[in-house]
Amino acid sequence: MNTRTTRPGDGPFTERTPRVAAARALTRRAGRVRAGRFLAEGAQAVREALRWHIGGRGVVREVFAVSLPGDLAALAAEAGVTVSAVTERAAAGLSETVTPQGVVAVCDLVDVPLADALAGTPRLVAVLAGVSDPGNAGTVLRVADAAGADAVILAGHAVDPHNGKCVRASTGSLFHLPVARATVEETLDACRAAGLRLVAADGHATDDVSADRGLADPTAWVFGSEAHGLPAGVVARLDHALRVPVYGSAESLNLATAAAVCLYATAWRQRAAERGTF
16 A cells, blocks of 8 residues: 655554544534535545546545555545555544444535536436435435436535435445535525426325426426425425325335436436437
């Protein structure tokens, strides 16, 4: 592993090393807000963070590693990012998992202004309104990325996208597409101004995704929390509400699964319309 530490000949950083202690504070939201930085843990997240840095879309400040795979060492060298060796105990202190992966990147926050996230002519956007579960939010980020969405917006009292569990659940997708945070009102107004049709994912809606031909239009899907869904006042402000039909005996779908169906329903229709087959 190619590493650069504060002084030649130093051993691996420990949990008491000031840079490690400062990074450990980023496991808490207050620390992230104060520093304007967060941690990306695991080889896949660090790999995508370094590519994000190399692409000029963000900044990785440092990588801490017990050991570093060759491809990550090469990416860090290309990016000019310092890689510092740490002890296993130090790595554990930077981890929020039961089994630390031993490699962590310190990154600047990824979120951008709402206007930047919706710049141009977006065709597919995911809005997480009040979604507080970081695992769900991170998985929806991953799904939105896979479906070719133009942006993800966390609206209202939604989870911090830099939360460690959210970052891990996104498996690197957090670094692939614009992510913004705003109030629900600001988000809905901005999506409408960008020409997006606002559609609620609502398990109680009369119509379902299979019957709605309007999904070929530029669409912002609005998802609420898994426990409570979307408030009636928010649904009333949207253009339409659709449900994912449940044909079997399951009580419901979880948020991330429903989001996958909804986002792909739009992605498929939009691409079929472009080919003239819809």
